[in-house]
Amino acid sequence: MLSVSDAQAIILNLVQPLDNQQDTEVVELLAAANRILAMPVTSTLDFPHWDNSAMDGYAVRYEDVQHSSSEKPTVLQIVEEIPAGYQPKSTIEPGQAARIFTGALMPAAADTVVMQEKTRREENRVFILAAPKPQEFVRHKASFYQAGTELLPAGIRLNTSEIAVLAAAQCPQLNVYRCPRVAIFSTGDELVTVNQALQPGQIVDSNQYALAALVRESGAEPLLLGIVKDEPAALEKVITHAAAIADIVLSSGGVSVGDYDYVDKILESLKAQIHIQAVDIRPGKPLTVATLPAPQSVKDAMNRVSTCSPVYFGLPGNPASVLVTFWRFVLPAIKKLSGIKEGWEPVFLKVRSHDELRSDGKRETYLWGKLHLIDGIYEFHKAGGSHSSANLINLAQTNALAVLPPGKALISPQEEVQVLQLIIP
Numbered sequence: 096m097l098s099v100s101d102a103q104a105i106i107l108n109l110v111q112p113l114d115n116q117q118d119t120e121v122v123e124l125l126a127a128a129n130r131i132l133a134m135p136v137t138s139t140l141d142f143p144h145w146d147n148s149a150m151d152g153y154a155v156r157y158e159d160v161q162h163s164s165s166e167k168p169t170v171l172q173i174v175e176e177i178p179a180g181y182q183p184k185s186t187i188e189p190g191q192a193a194r195i196f197t198g199a200l201m202p203a204a205a206d207t208v209v210m211q212e213k214t215r216r217e218e219n220r221v222f223i224l225a226a227p228k229p230q231e232f233v234r235h236k237a238s239f240y241q242a243g244t245e246l247l248p249a250g251i252r253l254n255t256s257e258i259a260v261l262a263a264a265q266c267p268q269l270n271v272y273r274c275p276r277v278a279i280f281s282t283g284d285e286l287v288t289v290n291q292a293l294q295p296g297q298i299v300d301s302n303q304y305a306l307a308a309l310v311r312e313s314g315a316e317p318l319l320l321g322i323v324k325d326e327p328a329a330l331e332k333v334i335t336h337a338a339a340i341a342d343i344v345l346s347s348g349g350v351s352v353g354d355y356d357y358v359d360k361i362l363e364s365l366k367a368q369i370h371i372q373a374v375d376i377r378p379g380k381p382l383t384v385a386t387l388p389a390p391q392s393v394k395d396a397m398n399r400v401s402t403c404s405p406v407y408f409g410l411p412g413n414p415a416s417v418l419v420t421f422w423r424f425v426l427p428a429i430k431k432l433s434g435i436k437e438g439w440e441p442v443f444l445k446v447r448s449h450d451e452l453r454s455d456g457k458r459e460t461y462l463w464g465k466l467h468l469i470d471g472i473y474e475f476h477k478a479g480g481s482h483s484s485a486n487l488i489n490l491a492q493t494n495a496l497a498v499l500p501p502g503k504a505l506i507s508p509q510e511e512v513q514v515l516q517l518i519i520p
């Protein structure tokens with residue numbers, strides 16, 4: 096059976112990033128958080144824009160004050176006061192200084208700022224009580240960033256710090272990739288919505304909610320197509336429609352070996368290429384990954400959002416399997432598709448296990464739980480209760496998955512364990 100890492104390699108190979116010409120849009124800076132930059136950004140502004148003071152103090156000529164001390168202070172004539180935001184009027188001549196405040200423009204011919212604490216003021220004169228270093232406390236024009244050079248590269252996610260940089264560089268609008276579109280539907284005759292009364296044998300379609308939240312968290316747009324019966328005609332219709340409107344299609348259920356598991360058969364009849372039918376993972380073994388042919392009809396072609404073949408993930412129906420296979424396989428695919436340049440793969444951390452962790456020693460096993468910070472070291476606490484793939488109740492509050500590789504049936508308390516971090520970076 097396909098190993099988890101081979102499956103991941105196949106999946107990442109199938110996914111093509113959005114096009115940096117066609118699949119982009121312009122957004123306002125305030126709406127740009129979490130979006131992926133499609134074009135590198137350059138600014139016409141130097142940073143700092145001008146030579147300015149890093150301190151409240153006095154702008155001086157270094158040569159005037161280089162021998163100053165508290166015993167032999169240099170006395171300078173104050174010729175001007177320069178608050179932040181005002182343009183200096185004077186040129187500082189030998190024996191002169193300007194009173195200056197943090198962020199204010201340096202006056203002509205001054206090259207150094209003496210901090211206020213190292214001076215004494217007497218009316219229009221200032222006593223310099225200590226020798227500064229040459230050019231001390233001057234922030235030089237363009238020393239942080241030079242106009243015209245690359246400020247931010249394409250293919251990065253715009254988080255808080257990038258938004259601040261773009262604001263400072265006066266970039267009010269950004270060219271970003273459009274959000275990937277991810278169609279989601281659930282399969283199963285037993286499924287009802289959260290609002291329908293349960294009849295005997297029925298179960299609530301929680302997967303649709305889980306997947307919608309996961310997709311949105313990943314920065315993509317979920318397109319919810321509802322619950323679909325275990326009927327070939329209904330499945331064929333929804334898969335065809337999903338392929339016409341989405342970059343990625345996610346279904347849950349119907350990919351196992353049961354008599355009512357039709358998804359793979361329908362994919363074959365639609366001439367999809369099936370790349371994966373099972374992975375050596377627990378939970379989540381019956382995972383189907385396929386590429387659907389580009390839509391044929393004119394109407395579908397016009398509705399298509401991308402020229403690439405949509406990638407189909409037939410996730411197993413069990414709720415825990417859905418979450419684990421999404422985090423392990425679908426999220427990297429969405430990241431690559433979204434235009435992010437690198438870092439698609441999940442992040443694994445080496446931490447200490449608080450609990451004994453067990454697997455059957457055969458399949459790569461994922462156990463859910465929580466990372467706690469104990470004396471500055473992360474410790475994995477396995478969720479209490481059943482780790483059956485049908486149980487999702489104890490998945491609440493999960494922020495990490497512990498991984499037991501094939502061949503490793505036991506991790507003892509206090510032993511090191513690899514965990515998959517579930518925060519989306």
Ligand code: AMP
Pocket residue numbers: 281282283285286298299300301302303347348349350351353411412413414485
């Ligand atoms: P299947 O893969 O279709 O055989 O489904 C496996 C198990 O997952 C069955 O017990 C289903 O009832 C359950 N299941 C399937 N789809 C969903 C869903 N959308 N929400 C919650 N449980 C589901």
Ligand code: MG
Pocket residue numbers: 282283284325348349355412
């Ligand atoms: Mg089913």
